[in-house]
Amino acid sequence: MAILGAEAGNLALKALATCLYISGGIALRIASKFRNGMFLRAFCDKGRFSDPLAAVPVKLILDPKTALYGAARYAAGDVVHGASRYGAAGR
Numbered sequence: 001m002a003i004l005g006a007e008a009g010n011l012a013l014k015a016l017a018t019c020l021y022i023s024g025g026i027a028l029r030i031a032s033k034f035r036n037g038m039f040l041r042a043f044c045d046k047g048r049f050s051d052p053l054a055a056v057p058v059k060l061i062l063d064p065k066t067a068l069y070g071a072a073r074y075a076a077g078d079v080v081h082g083a084s085r086y087g088a089a090g091r
Contacts, residue, residue: 001033005042009053013046023061034060 012020020043033039044053063069 001030001036001038002042004030005039006045008039008058009043009046012043012053012056013049017056020056020058021061022058023063023066025064027060028062028064031060031062 008020008022011017040058043058044050046053
């Protein structure tokens with residue numbers, strides 16, 4: 001969990017992320033391990049960048065069909081140039 005948290009923190013810094021979503025099969029298999037706080041400690045342990053990372057919300061998506069929902073919206077033509085026609089909130 002510490003390695004995943006540290007790398008997620010690195011990526012969040014590189015991308016100037018305002019929110020982090022973790023999903024997919026790995027999220028479902030390790031969901032219980034997020035409760036001990038090791039991931040968030042490693043995520044935020046970035047020296048002078050710790051405070052900005054502490055402000056980044058981390059969300060765990062547990063719905064195994066999330067990718068299928070996105071693919072279905074894309075196939076239905078709801079996604080244009082990487083953004084939904086309906087805005088960030090969807091329909």
